[in-house]
Amino acid sequence: MAVRATGAARDEGWLAATDAAALTVADALAALGGDPQGLTPDEVRRRRDRVGPNAVRTHRVSALAVLARQFRSALLGLLLAAATVSFFVGERTDAVVIGVILAVSVGLGFANEYRAERAGAALHDRVRHVASVVRAGRVETVDVVDLVPGDVVRIGLGQVVPADLRLVEAHRLECDESALTGESTAAVKDTAPVPTGTPPDDLASCALMGTVVRAGSGVGLVVATAGHTAFGRIAVGLGTRHGETEFQQGLRRFSLLLARVAGVLTALIFVINLVLHRPVIDAVLFSLAIAVGITPQLLPAIVTASLAAGTRALAARRVLVKRLVCVEDLGNVEVLFTDKTGTLTDGRLTLAETLGPNGRPVDTPAPPGAAGPPDAAGPLDAAGPGPLLAGLLANEAGPDGADGNPLDRALWQAPAAAAQPVDAYRRVAVLPFDHERRRVSVLVDGPAGRILVTKGAAEEVLALCVDVPQQARDALDARLADGGRVVAVASRPAPDLAGLDPADERDLRLAGLLVLRDPPKADAAGAVRRLAALGVTVKVITGDHPAVAVRVCEQLGLPVTGVLTGADLAGLDDAALPAAIEQASVFARVSPEDKARLVRAQRTAGRDVAFLGDGVNDALALHAADVGISVDTGTDVARDAADVLLLDKDLDVLADGVTEGRRIFANTIKYVLMGTSSNFGNMFSAAGASAFLPFLPMLPGQILLNNLIYDLSQIAIPTDRVDADQLARPAHWDLREIRRFMLTFGPLSSLFDFLAFALLLGVLHAGPTEFRTGWFVESLATQTLVVFAIRTRASPFWRSRPSRPLLAAALAAVAVAWLIPYLPVAGPLGFGPLPPVFVPVVVALTVAYLALVELAKRTLFAASDLLRPPGPGTGTAGTQQAAAPQAGTQQAGAPQARPPEASRRRRTHRRAARFTTR
Numbered sequence: 001m002a003v004r005a006t007g008a009a010r011d012e013g014w015l016a017a018t019d020a021a022a023l024t025v026a027d028a029l030a031a032l033g034g035d036p037q038g039l040t041p042d043e044v045r046r047r048r049d050r051v052g053p054n055a056v057r058t059h060r061v062s063a064l065a066v067l068a069r070q071f072r073s074a075l076l077g078l079l080l081a082a083a084t085v086s087f088f089v090g091e092r093t094d095a096v097v098i099g100v101i102l103a104v105s106v107g108l109g110f111a112n113e114y115r116a117e118r119a120g121a122a123l124h125d126r127v128r129h130v131a132s133v134v135r136a137g138r139v140e141t142v143d144v145v146d147l148v149p150g151d152v153v154r155i156g157l158g159q160v161v162p163a164d165l166r167l168v169e170a171h172r173l174e175c176d177e178s179a180l181t182g183e184s185t186a187a188v189k190d191t192a193p194v195p196t197g198t199p200p201d202d203l204a205s206c207a208l209m210g211t212v213v214r215a216g217s218g219v220g221l222v223v224a225t226a227g228h229t230a231f232g233r234i235a236v237g238l239g240t241r242h243g244e245t246e247f248q249q250g251l252r253r254f255s256l257l258l259a260r261v262a263g264v265l266t267a268l269i270f271v272i273n274l275v276l277h278r279p280v281i282d283a284v285l286f287s288l289a290i291a292v293g294i295t296p297q298l299l300p301a302i303v304t305a306s307l308a309a310g311t312r313a314l315a316a317r318r319v320l321v322k323r324l325v326c327v328e329d330l331g332n333v334e335v336l337f338t339d340k341t342g343t344l345t346d347g348r349l350t351l352a353e354t355l356g357p358n359g360r361p362v363d364t365p366a367p368p369g370a371a372g373p374p375d376a377a378g379p380l381d382a383a384g385p386g387p388l389l390a391g392l393l394a395n396e397a398g399p400d401g402a403d404g405n406p407l408d409r410a411l412w413q414a415p416a417a418a419a420q421p422v423d424a425y426r427r428v429a430v431l432p433f434d435h436e437r438r439r440v441s442v443l444v445d446g447p448a449g450r451i452l453v454t455k456g457a458a459e460e461v462l463a464l465c466v467d468v469p470q471q472a473r474d475a476l477d478a479r480l481a482d483g484g485r486v487v488a489v490a491s492r493p494a495p496d497l498a499g500l501d502p503a504d505e506r507d508l509r510l511a512g513l514l515v516l517r518d519p520p521k522a523d524a525a526g527a528v529r530r531l532a533a534l535g536v537t538v539k540v541i542t543g544d545h546p547a548v549a550v551r552v553c554e555q556l557g558l559p560v561t562g563v564l565t566g567a568d569l570a571g572l573d574d575a576a577l578p579a580a581i582e583q584a585s586v587f588a589r590v591s592p593e594d595k596a597r598l599v600r601a602q603r604t605a606g607r608d609v610a611f612l613g614d615g616v617n618d619a620l621a622l623h624a625a626d627v628g629i630s631v632d633t634g635t636d637v638a639r640d641a642a643d644v645l646l647l648d649k650d651l652d653v654l655a656d657g658v659t660e661g662r663r664i665f666a667n668t669i670k671y672v673l674m675g676t677s678s679n680f681g682n683m684f685s686a687a688g689a690s691a692f693l694p695f696l697p698m699l700p701g702q703i704l705l706n707n708l709i710y711d712l713s714q715i716a717i718p719t720d721r722v723d724a725d726q727l728a729r730p731a732h733w734d735l736r737e738i739r740r741f742m743l744t745f746g747p748l749s750s751l752f753d754f755l756a757f758a759l760l761l762g763v764l765h766a767g768p769t770e771f772r773t774g775w776f777v778e779s780l781a782t783q784t785l786v787v788f789a790i791r792t793r794a795s796p797f798w799r800s801r802p803s804r805p806l807l808a809a810a811l812a813a814v815a816v817a818w819l820i821p822y823l824p825v826a827g828p829l830g831f832g833p834l835p836p837v838f839v840p841v842v843v844a845l846t847v848a849y850l851a852l853v854e855l856a857k858r859t860l861f862a863a864s865d866l867l868r869p870p871g872p873g874t875g876t877a878g879t880q881q882a883a884a885p886q887a888g889t890q891q892a893g894a895p896q897a898r899p900p901e902a903s904r905r906r907r908t909h910r911r912a913a914r915f916t917t918r
Contacts (some may be wrong), residue, residue, distance in 0.1 A: 013051045014149040016229070020166040022196045025221070028166040034150040034221055036168070037702055038134035047148035054147045054163055054225035056235040056915045066114045070106045083285070097701035097829060104708055113737060115308060127633065129640055129915075131162040134219075139261045151222040155213050157592065158619020158637040160917075164229045165207040165220025167191045172216035176620070177201075179210050180230055186214040188592075199895065200230055209915075210235075212623050214593060226915070227407075234761065235915070254653045254738055256673060261680070262291040264301045272691045282696065289700035290683050292707060306664040306718040317656045318647035320632075326643045331661020332538055332608040334730045337587075337599060339613045340542040341406065342631075342649050344528075345518040346554055349410035353515035354388050359475030361514065362386060362477050384451060386392075387512025389420045390489035394442045394455035396433065405433075407487065410516055431500040435543065435591035435617060443500050452494040454505055457589070458513060458545070461488035465508045467879040472510060482553035485516045485544055525556045527651035535729035536659055539585050541595055543617070546588035553586060566590045569597065574673040578605040595621035608730060612654065628655065659727050666722045671714055673790045674783070680742055681749020682706075682779050688750070689757060695768040697757075702772060705820075706780050713784050713813035716805040723792050723800050729831045744860055745790075745853065752849045759841055769832040773821045774842055776831065778818040781846045789853045796854070 020028050029035065039047070080102060087095035107448035109273040129144045134152040144162040147153065155161055161175065167189055174186040175352065181201050194205055207213075207220050210231030226232045266287045273283035310327040312322075321327055341347055351812055354362045385393060388411070399422070411417060425446040439456020454461055456478050463467050465488075479486050490508035497504060531538055538558060546563045553560050562584035569590065578601050587598060595611070599621045602609045611618070611625035614634030622628030622641035630642035631649040639645060646653050689697035698706070753775070753917050760766040760774050787810060792800035821831045834842070 001108070013047060014225065014228050015166075016228070017164040017203055017206045017208060017224060018164075018198070018200055020164070020221075021164065021194045021198060021206045024193055024384055025166065025168050027189060028221055028223065032150045032221065034152070036134075036152060037137040039148070040136050040154045044135065044148055045049050047150060048146070051148060051228075052226060053145045054158055054621075054650045054915060055145045056226055056232045061118055063114060064905070066104075067110050070110050080397055097705075102704070103588050106242065113532075117303070124467050129160075129162075130636065147222055147225055149222050149225060152219060153222055154217070154219050156217040156637070157208060157213055157215065157616050158623075158641060159213050160623075160640070161207045161209055161211045161213065161220075163209050163222045164224040165218075166221045166223050167207060169219040170216070171218060172576045173207070173213065173218040174215040175207055176214045179212075180208060180234070187211075189216075189218065209712070212620065214596075214620060232915070257739065262683075265683065266291040267631070268885040269687050269690055272687075278690075278696075282700075285700035286690065286696055286703075289703040290686055292704060304666055305715070306668055309718050310660050310664045314657055316858070317653060317660075317698075319653055319657045320645040322645075322649065326627065326814045327657075327661050328662055329608070329661065330610070330657040331663075331665050332730055333537060333610045333627060333658055333661075334608045335537045335602055335610070336531065336654070337539050337541045337595070337602075337609065337625075338651070339615070339618065340540055340544060340549055340552055341518060342614065343542065343612060343651060344524050344556060344558075345520050347406070347518065347649065349406050349485065349516045349518050351410055351414035351514060352386075352517040353479070353513075354386075354416070355472070355475055355479075355513040355515065356387065357510040357512055359469065359471035359473075359513070362388075365392045381751075384448070384491035384509060384511055385425075385446070385453065388414065388416055389422070390453050390491055390511045391455055391487070391514050392417060392420055392422050393425055393427075393444055394440050394453045395491065396430075396440060397901070407516060411514065419759040429498075429500045431502065431505075435593075437502060437505075440591070441500055442495055443494060445570065449493060450495050450497065451491050452500070452504060452508075453489065453491045453509055453511075454496065455487055455489045458486045458488040461490050461508070462510065464505050465490050465510045468510050472513065476513060477547075479513070479515050480545050480547035481550055481551065483517075483519060483555070485548055487514050488512075489514065513584065520552055520555045521650075524651060524854050526656060528556050530557050531651060534653075534655060534662075535877075536658060537585075539581075539587065541587045541590060541598065541611075541621075543590060544588055544692065547587065549586045549588045559585065561585045563588060566594050569594050574604075577601040592617040592620045596624045599624040601617055610654075612651075614649070616694060657795075662727045663722045664718070666726045667717050667720050670720065670787065670791050671717050672738060674714065674717075674787055680746040682783055683754065684746060685753035685757075687778075688754070690734055692755075693771075695771075698772050698775065702776055702830060705829065706776060709780060709813050709816055710784055712789075713809045716803070716809035717787070719805040720791060721801065722796060725793070740858065744856065748856060749782065749849070749851065752782065752845060752852075756842075759845070760838075764835075764838060764841065766838070769830065770835065770838065773826075773831045773834055774838050777817050777821070777834070778842045778845050781814045781842075782849045784813045784817075785846070785850055786853055787862075789850060789857055793857075847857050 007606075015028070015031055020031075023031065035130060046570040080099070083095045083099050083102070087099075130141045131144050131147060132154040133140055133142050134154070135142075139154070147163050149163075151163075153162060155165070155173075167173070168191065170189045170191050173189040175189060177183060183201070187204070189204055189207060191205060194203060200208075206223075207218065208231060209229040210226075213651050229585065231404075269290055270283050270287040273286065304324070307324040307327050311321050312329065321330075338344065341349075356362050384390070391411045393874070395408045395411060396405065397412060399412055425444040427442055427444050428450065429443040431441040433456070438460045439454055439455070441452060441454040443450065443452055446569060454464065458480075462473070462476075476488075489511040491511055492508050494504070528538055540549050540558070541552060546565055550560050550563060563586045564580060564584045565587075566589045569587070577597070581598060581601055587594070590598070595613075595618065599611050603624070603626060603852050608626050609631055610627040611621045612629040613622060614631045615634050616637045618630070619635075619637045619641040622630060622638060627644060628642040629636040629644045629646060631646045632639070633649065634642075636664070644657065686697050686703065756775060756778050757771075760771050762772075764770075764776060787806070788802060791802060794800040796802070820826060820829065821833050826832060862916055
């Protein structure tokens with residue numbers, strides 16, 4: 001096995017994980033020509049040239065590819081073919097007109113999509129995904145796409161494994177391989193070879209690309225990269241497009257609905273025109289023009305333009321999104337899990353009190369006759385070091401405040417820290433902090449001999465101590481109830497220990513309590529109220545004591561509906577967890593895996609979940625959330641795992657992101673409603689008129705010109721203002737309401753069209769040219785101006801003003817429609833000047849239609865879920881309500897569980913984005 005694998009590696013430059021897992025570490029290094037000290041720069045370049053970058057995607061923007069996508073519409077292709085045929089059979093004027101209109105339409109779509117693609121590429125260029133690699137004996141940080149087989153990589157908690165690795169070291173290492181296997185249980189890893197032929201799901205000696213480190217750390221030899229990995233093959237097989245979001249699925253279903261309607265109308269119109277013995281080429285062109293007119297050709301461009309504009313708006317508000325669809329995801333958020341420190345609080349821990357083992361401050365004299373506590377300096381007698389000295393000894397930050405967590409740094413920054421005799425002690429061994437033990441222990445040699453010192457969560461450390469005074473427990477309860485963050489320190493003589501194991505943390509003597517303060521942010525209460533008003537349920541998730549979290553929530557006016565601890569979560573199975581989460585708003589003393597489990601449970605129950613965190617222990621939850629949010633000052637692991645980066649750690653900034661996502665949704669819905677209320681009605685009218693008129697009601701080129709001018713006016717929709725009540729709750733797609741809207745306003749539009757036909761033919765005795773001109777002007781005016789009625793539930797212009805670009809674009813479209821019959825191009829297009837008597841009739845029809853639409857809108861919206869303002873069940877200012885959708889919201893009924901396979905595909909797409917090159 002080793003010989004065969006070595007030969008394959010020498011021939012191809014990489015090694016399959018299934019082969020590498022069966023090799024010893026030495027054999028794997030030999031097979032790839034690797035070195036524990038890492039590759040040299042020259043060797044890295046040579047291997048990169050041989051195997052290529054460690055990338056499964058490219059974000060290079062190709063103008064030709066974008067242009068080609070404009071012709072994906074089968075209708076456009078058929079219409080272009082039909083226009084070409086008509087040109088060669090003598091209908092050249094119509095063919096040229098149709099060709100020009102198609103060219104402008106395609107150019108319009110290309111310009112919008114290309115700009116959006118460039119915006120997406122620019123976002124990618126602003127974000128780097130890195131790995132820690134050993135090269136030429138030095139640890140370097142490199143972009144993941146620059147890894148090559150033979151590199152030696154270090155991995156830790158929360159990191160995405162950057163390539164297929166044969167493990168060289170594994171320290172309690174566990175990996176979440178659900179992206180590959182669908183199995184939610186973490187896979188335990190070690191360095192021992194596995195038997196030959198072991199399935200890919202059981203490669204314990206390998207960490208696989210795209211999986212996430214759930215616990216521990218390790219060092220691995222890169223054996224395969226990019227498409228040679230299992231993850232790479234899956235990502236390549238899914239294609240370059242991200243999995244559809246809920247909104248994108250709704251758009252696709254809506255487009256399919258209109259396509260089916262267009263297909264029926266096209267076939268019906270073609271048959272009618274043949275029965276009426278009209279030329280076949282005219283019947284084909286007219287039928288296809290009707291189909292193009294009813295199809296929302298500009299919908300993708302409107303969506304991408306909205307998303308691109310949203311990313312620019314958020315960047316101005318100091319919010320960086322990594323992908324365009326992240327903006328949409330933000331608007332969908334219903335539940336926000338947020339850490340406490342630095343988000344709800346200032347994030348600046350300071351040592352407020354140092355309490356002795358009797359619960360009194362160390363500088364407070366004991367009552368006469370009572371045993372006094374150790375002083376601040378910490379005596380060097382058999383009682384062990386004092387509380388602050390013990391805290392500095394059992395500390396993972398350096399004296400200069402480098403590294404370590406904020407709590408450890410706060411102890412070094414305390415005024416009394418400089419006076420502590422830390423130099424009198426020499427560290428022998430350390431047992432680092434972990435989220436199961438919630439403590440750190442050190443073995444030190446000092447003036448009184450070798451001692452074990454432990455610092456950690458107060459309740460955990462007190463449980464390891466003997467003879468804890470009741471006064472200490474009372475002091476602990478009082479400080480926690482007051483919102484203080486309390487850690488306990490303890491020690492014991494340990495002359496016989498040479499190293500440390502968790503079993504050694506026993507029979508300790510309490511040295512005292514260290515009380516730290518982190519006050520709530522001055523503006524956090526307002527941000528919480530604002531999120532509540534947006535219908536976002538805020539839940540606090542923290543490693544702190546429950547009493548501390550509850551106190552902070554009370555100070556911010558965030559109602560505490562229930563508290564669950566990590567121990568409580570351990571007693572709940574996955575089936576019972578979602579219901580328990582709904583009843584609680586504070587989750588305390590939770591581990592990184594607990595955080596990720598909470599997020600997964602909410603997502604499985606159908607909620608759209610955001611997680612805000614900035615630490616290494618938040619990375620698992622960031623990966624699990626619909627929207628992972630971190631801050632620019634967060635740890636590298638957290639920033640790498642997040643979808644959205646806040647340049648300021650401020651919930652107000654996050655509320656801006658949620659608002660922007662909902663604004664984009666609302667404006668896109670406006671375009672959809674425009675298409676259903678006007679396009680559908682007008683095209684249905686044209687289809688009906690062609691059955692009884694002795695001539696075509698509108699020539700194919702006129703239909704396409706109508707559609708083009710209309711689409712041009714709609715480009716301004718992404719700039720429109722959105723009413724506050726439309727932003728007041730999570731936005732979700734409801735195709736049933738869209739269909740209902742279409743079946744109400746489509747016939748209403750057609751009714752007015754037939755009234756116009758009757759007036760033009762029966763009263764004004766219009767000929768074909770006058771009829772087509774009059775209807776062209778009237779139909780374009782009504783379908784364009786109707787946006788001002790349906791864009792809001794309120795009275796247009798008075799209570800809800802449109803944006804200036806939208807107002808200008810709509811009025812310009814109407815002006816162009818009125819001008820065309822009087823321009824030199826009128827003749828080739830089949831138009832002519834309207835007789836003076838026609839003008840007041842067309843104006844009266846337009847005004848009457850808009851008035852009727854306004855009345856119908858109020859009736860329909862009164863019973864509709866579209867653009868509905870929040871009801872009593874939605875969060876309002878000062879009140880935090882559950883975000884569970886109620887009957888009648890845009891997310892009709894109870895939330896639906898998500899198909900696990902679809903969720904996996906989308907998550908794979910999202911994770912594949914980090915392995916992308918230009």
